[in-house]
Amino acid sequence: MNAMRELSVELGERSYPIFIGEGLLEQAGELFEKQGIGKKSPVLIVTDEHVAVRHLDKLVDVLQRSGYQTESAVVPPGETSKSLAVFEDLMTKALQAGLDRKSTIVALGGGVVGDLAGFVAASYMRGIKFVQVPTTILAHDSSVGGKVAVNHPQAKNIIGAFHQPELVLYDLNTLQTLPAREVSAGLSEVVKHGLIWDSEFVQWCDDHGDRLLALDPEALGYALYKGCTVKAAVVSRDERENDLRMILNLGHTIGHALEAVAGYNELLHGEAISIGMVGSARLAVELGAPQEVLTVTKRVLSRVGLPVRLPEHLDTDRIMEAMMHDKKFLEGTMIFIVPTAIGQVEINKSVSTELVRKIVEQLKQEAVQA
């Protein structure tokens, strides 16, 4: 077993630790206790059906052996569970389980479960404690930063709160059961964290793509540690998304539009973002960045099994419309996060929509072998 890695998200009074390692579920009782999760009030574990069959019993067992009273709520897997209807069901469950103001809600799962359970914790009795136990690679992103939300039928993540967890407990063993496509999709945000902040780490990803895809615990632990470190650094400097935090949206302007146009089944979020990041790199080169920004971006994303070309059947007009529907649009120009070099980005508030259209067209021709 590898050593446990630990880092801290620095937010003053609301600071909290992230623990990453193999077999950490077994230590959940001690780690919860160390972070001040009380045993007198019931704890509600929220998870989804896929995760429940694989990892719920272990967590329940460990916590109960440590003296915690636990109740579990299992929601259907997938984005549709991030709804006010499921939110209300969980409130009912929390009431029935007798949760009080000293209780804690634990999210065991990917970003869907984390966002949903987090918003329940933010709102139940106007806010109770919350613990993230992420089980997807993507959730290294969603579990850090305190953004929690459910969807409205007309807009994603529009109903939510900022609610920081007491701790994040990342057991690498739980990731071993992830479907391959989810592995790659999650690595998309890992690579993103390198691209916006840390060129050495991008190089490392380039060198270790195979080991990451093979879920090698040492490589995975390091990559998640680095990804969380970047996310934590950005969030610490801008908790409520006023400014700097925008750089986390690298690839997301195009990415969100692709998700909307393709329908949420054809492209996973991480896949759409991957294509979006290639778009941002192309844009960067058009705006004067070195060619390398594009070639390295494409190469690293390909290494971890991600698409870099935009499916040709997706209509450019509809993609453009979806982007302008997004709030990042202002009178003929758009706001984009644009790389200036590998590991560095800037916020460009006046990218012309014409140039963006050209990039979208080019993305459909993108050579797959970089």
Add this chain to the structure above:
Amino acid sequence: MNAMRELSVELGERSYPIFIGEGLLEQAGELFEKQGIGKKSPVLIVTDEHVAVRHLDKLVDVLQRSGYQTESAVVPPGETSKSLAVFEDLMTKALQAGLDRKSTIVALGGGVVGDLAGFVAASYMRGIKFVQVPTTILAHDSSVGGKVAVNHPQAKNIIGAFHQPELVLYDLNTLQTLPAREVSAGLSEVVKHGLIWDSEFVQWCDDHGDRLLALDPEALGYALYKGCTVKAAVVSRDERENDLRMILNLGHTIGHALEAVAGYNELLHGEAISIGMVGSARLAVELGAPQEVLTVTKRVLSRVGLPVRLPEHLDTDRIMEAMMHDKKFLEGTMIFIVPTAIGQVEINKSVSTELVRKIVEQLKQEAVQA
């Protein structure tokens, strides 16, 4: 016209002013502007049907003349609008109105509208600006302190947040249309603020009961100013209800139980609290406080048209059960806010349930003329 009164709720970065006066709706544009409510993003006014017919046009007109883009949402009157269903409708409305992160939600109405619209403002895009324009006397209480919430079918106010407004704008003229029963019910919390904090103000209420019931603007302005001052002082010292804020619950342990047992139509919240405060005063005397605590409490509440006797048909066993269901119960003893003198209370964490039962019985015999 009387002078405008102003006070400030001191909460560091989240501090905000309360303006109280006649005809303040006419000044809404300037006051909004002064508090930094932007004009570029749309403003959503939330109100209920009773208030809409009386006061909405004026507010819309004034704000639009000042250059604000406004949209209005009118919900059915009454506690049933504090539901997740109406919350979701308002989210839809906010999306349709194009509210963005710089938008503001304005609550024009009583505590129901304030709590509901406040939770929408707390959650829309993870929190946008919020203004309280209270139109009931009770709302001097609900509009100060930042507690916002909706109800769950099984529990009141269980789904919510702490979300402070940018300002509170109290136009005494809007109160002139209040039904008499709502006037008295609202004064119950005004008197409560005197009883927990300020004996001189209790004396003043005793002397000015008639003028308050007649909605005399000078008397009303002073009473609301004093009531808000006490609430603001308590909240400033304990924003998130860790300790001191509990004293605001004077009369509420018994009061909530009466509301639950009587059904929410027989007793208004303020009426139930009135009887509850008489109960607390009786308890105080039993525990050694001077007899005056009981006589003055009863007299002042009677002066403003409030009940001091518990309706005999309400079953004592059911009242006791409802109280124990409340979280303030711990192994044979209960937590009560107990007056030690007029204008002073203490938190007593070990009141025996037997003594409480005796008080409930006595409340049914309470002499109505003190």
